Amino acid sequence: MPHLLALLVALPLVFAISGFVFTKHARLIGLLGAFAWATVVVLTFSAWPNLPVYTFSDEAAALGIAYSVDAKALLMLGLSALIICIVTIYSFGKKDTNVYFYPLLCLLCTGLGVVFVSDDIFNLYVGLELISLTAVIMTALQGSREALRAALSYLFAALFGSGLYLLGVVLLYTNYGVLDLTLLQQRVTAEAPMQLAFVFFASGLGLKSALFVFGYWLPKAHGSAAPAVSALLSALVVKAGFFVLYLLYSKLFVTMNTTALILWLFGIGAIIYGGYMAFKAKKLKHVAAYSSLSQMGYLFLIFAFSSQNANAALWLQVSAHALAKAGLFLALGSAIVFTGRNAVSSIKGLSATLPMAAFAIALSAVTLIGLPPSLGFSAKWYYLHAALEQNNWLIIAAVLGGSVLAWAYMFKLLILTLQTPKSSPITKQPARLRLMQYCALGLSLLSVIGGIFTAKITAFLGVFHG
Amino acid sequence: MSVIYVITASALLTLGAAGFLRTKDIFKRLIHFNLFTSGIFLLFIALTYTGAPDAAAVALVLTGLVVSLGATALGLMLLRTLQSRGG
Numbered sequence: 365m366p367h368l369l370a371l372l373v374a375l376p377l378v379f380a381i382s383g384f385v386f387t388k389h390a391r392l393i394g395l396l397g398a399f400a401w402a403t404v405v406v407l408t409f410s411a412w413p414n415l416p417v418y419t420f421s422d423e424a425a426a427l428g429i430a431y432s433v434d435a436k437a438l439l440m441l442g443l444s445a446l447i448i449c450i451v452t453i454y455s456f457g458k459k460d461t462n463v464y465f466y467p468l469l470c471l472l473c474t475g476l477g478v479v480f481v482s483d484d485i486f487n488l489y490v491g492l493e494l495i496s497l498t499a500v501i502m503t504a505l506q507g508s509r510e511a512l513r514a515a516l517s518y519l520f521a522a523l524f525g526s527g528l529y530l531l532g533v534v535l536l537y538t539n540y541g542v543l544d545l546t547l548l549q550q551r552v553t554a555e556a557p558m559q560l561a562f563v564f565f566a567s568g569l570g571l572k573s574a575l576f577v578f579g580y581w582l583p584k585a586h587g588s589a590a591p592a593v594s595a596l597l598s599a600l601v602v603k604a605g606f607f608v609l610y611l612l613y614s615k616l617f618v619t620m621n622t623t624a625l626i627l628w629l630f631g632i633g634a635i636i637y638g639g640y641m642a643f644k645a646k647k648l649k650h651v652a653a654y655s656s657l658s659q660m661g662y663l664f665l666i667f668a669f670s671s672q673n674a675n676a677a678l679w680l681q682v683s684a685h686a687l688a689k690a691g692l693f694l695a696l697g698s699a700i701v702f703t704g705r706n707a708v709s710s711i712k713g714l715s716a717t718l719p720m721a722a723f724a725i726a727l728s729a730v731t732l733i734g735l736p737p738s739l740g741f742s743a744k745w746y747y748l749h750a751a752l753e754q755n756n757w758l759i760i761a762a763v764l765g766g767s768v769l770a771w772a773y774m775f776k777l778l779i780l781t782l783q784t785p786k787s788s789p790i791t792k793q794p795a796r797l798r799l800m801q802y803c804a805l806g807l808s809l810l811s812v813i814g815g816i817f818t819a820k821i822t823a824f825l826g827v828f829h830g
Numbered sequence: 831m832s833v834i835y836v837i838t839a840s841a842l843l844t845l846g847a848a849g850f851l852r853t854k855d856i857f858k859r860l861i862h863f864n865l866f867t868s869g870i871f872l873l874f875i876a877l878t879y880t881g882a883p884d885a886a887a888v889a890l891v892l893t894g895l896v897v898s899l900g901a902t903a904l905g906l907m908l909l910r911t912l913q914s915r916g917g
Contacts, residue, residue: 486890493897497904504908512912516856516905523863523901524850530870530894531843537887538877 368408369418369431369481372441376401376473383467391456394466398452401473402445409438417483430483430544435825437480439679440607443686444476446810447599450803454694455592457799458701462505465592471498472596479604483545485533488608489526496522496572499601502593503585511588514581521571521581525605528568535561536616545615554619562617566609566627573605575627575664576634579657583641586653591697594649598656599690603682606663610678613667624667631664632762639769643776647706648696651773652689655732658766659685662747665759669750676827677746680818684739684811688731691808695724698800711777713785718793720801722781727808729774731815734767739811742818835876843869856912860905867898 379397383390408415418431433441452469455461475498478491500522504515537543539558540551552558567578574582582602586594613624638658645651659681666678696711698721703710715722731740744763751759814821846866850859871891878884 486893490893490897493901497901500904500908504911507911509912509915512908512915516908516912519901519905519908520850520859520863523905524847524866526897527847527863527866527870530867533890534870534874534877537874537890543886543890 367418368404368411368415369433370420371404372401372408372477372481373431373474375404376470376477380467380470380474383470384464387463390463390466394469395452395456397466397470397473398445398448401470401477402449405441405445408433409442412438429487430546431481432483433481436607436679439683439821439825440480440603441476443683444473444480444600447596447686447690447807448473450807451592451595451690451694454595454697454800454803455590457796457803458590458592458697459796461590461592465502465505465590468498468502468505469596472502472600476600476604479608484543485536485545485548485612486543488611489529489533492529492569492572492605492608493526495601495604496526499593499597502596503589505593506588506590508588514584514588518581518585521578525568525571528564528571530568532561532564532568535564545611549615552616558617559620559623562613562620562623565612565617566623569605569609570627570630571605573602573609573663574657574660576630576637576657576661578630579634579638579660582657583645583650583653586649586656587647591649591693591700594652595690595693595697598652598693599686602656602660603663603686606660606682610663610666618670627664628666628668628759631661631667632758634658634661634664635762635766636661636769639766639773642773643769645773646708648700648708648711648777649693649706651708651777652692652696655692655770655773656685656689658769659689659732662743662763662766665747665762668756668759669754671750671753672827673746673753674750676822676825677743677750679825679827680739680746680821681743683814683821684731684743687807687811687814688728688738688740691724691804691806691811692728692732694800694804694807695721695728698797698804701800702797708777709780712780712783714781716785718797718801720798720805722778724801724804724808725774725781726778727805727812729770729778731808731811732774733770737812737815739814739818742815832876832879835872835879839869839873839876841869842866843873845869856905856909860902860909863905864898864902867894871895 376397383393420429475491475495482488500515500519504512535557570578635658638654642651642654662681699711731738734740734744747763842865846862846869849862874887878887
């Protein structure tokens with residue numbers, strides 16, 4: 365399969381376009397598209413690491429776009445394919461899912477494919493744009509005034525972010541005359557224009573990946589979007605922005621300490637602020653949204669380190685948060701469908717009415733707090749290890765503080781689910797609701813038992829623990 | 831590289847960004863966003879111009895224009911739907 369990497373991008377695009385054309389069959393096309401994409405991801409996985417760099421033309425690398433995958437990209441692709449497939453099944457259970465959700469889902473696959481395999485900074489821009497615009501439309505699908513306002517606010521944040529990213533691209537291209545990451549890596553030096561370029565990239569991608577104060581749009585967008593959309597937004601869309609930022613940093617800007625320092629200080633700010641706001645939130649989806657802000661903060665701690673431990677921590681945290689948060693949103697979504705309300709108090713007695721959803725919330729809590737044996741525990745363990753190596757007490761305090769806050773906001777939910785319900789439990793749930801809960805439970809469960817395979821994951825990523 | 835173009839581009843870019851950050855009006859923000867990106871594109875072409883336009887830069891700006899056109903159209907559609915719902 366020599367064209368595997370091109371298929372990762374092209375195949376879901378075909379499904380997306382046919383979904384928009386044949387809206388009557390959009391559901392079926394979306395389902396097929398999601399699973400076809402997952403199949404290509406699995407094939408890529410089995411062909412790796414003997415997969416050559418894919419080029420679209422024989423032109424010099426300065427013009428021809430190159431596609432390649434490494435272990436990190438494969439991890440992201442695998443997580444994306446898994447979560448997208450489960451979210452598709454989940455949205456089949458929800459009666460009022462908009463038909464346009466399915467082609468947009470395929471479009472999201474295309475965007476994610478572009479971002480994870482591209483070796484070209486301009487092609488990365490196009491991929492990021494595709495993901496952002498798709499996510500904006502998904503947010504607006506609800507059609508309420510609140511949703512449209514949130515979508516516009518998200519659109520402006522994303523657009524300004526991509527403008528800043530583009531300025532960074534302009535600076536790199538005018539100084540080095542190439543866009544290919546590998547070629548750039550050989551040519552960059554720590555000159556003043558490069559410092560400025562990194563500031564542009566960092567603020568632009570910070571906006572897209574909801575870093576601390578740059579994430580002002582995230583709770584609004586989550587509060588009004590459908591739960592399936594929120595799950596995708598939190599688990600995958602914001603991580604795509606972070607993935608690009610980390611890719612650029614590790615290849616081009618490792619020496620830029622000042623901006624990196626600001627990034628990880630912002631990360632600490634996000635951990636504490638997000639956790640506090642999640643505790644104070646009155647709406648269910650806002651709890652999960654602010655918790656995302658907090659958990660995304662952990663990712664930005666990587667800019668304080670260059671050790672293998674921190675590297676392991678980063679990718680474990682990415683996996684832990686993607687799975688646990690998608691599971692949490694889907695579980696809260698089925699509770700909201702059941703009660704018809706979005707207030708935190710509405711999940712009172714959920715363990716009696718929707719036991720599987722309550723169990724999924726509890727499992728997500730285990731990961732988000734970082735209790736063993738979850739992936740979240742492994743991630744925080746490696747973060748603490750890395751911080752101890754450098755005697756960075758600020759980060760140790762932030763990691764532990766974030767856990768305490770996660771404990772507070774997740775236990776607030778859990779205690780409510782265990783209280784006596786207001787209404788008597790219904791004996792037989794509709795099949796749709798059960799399907800939705802199974803999806804949530806599957807993702808949350810994976811985030812917990814994934815921790816058992818920590819050693820396998822770190823070995824796959826090529827990082828060794830010390 | 832012609833200085834006048836670089837200055838114009840920088841002015842457009844700054845005006846667009848400043849306006850974008852200052853105003854709350856959705857329609858004005860869309861216009862400011864277009865000024866901002868036009869500034870970036872002009873800057874890109876002006877900085878890479880060496881007697882003749884740089885082919886790769888022109889191709890990239892063209893792609894960027896299409897993206898910003900799509901984004902503007904999406905913003906306008908969202909705004910129109912919002913207004914038709916009385917918000």
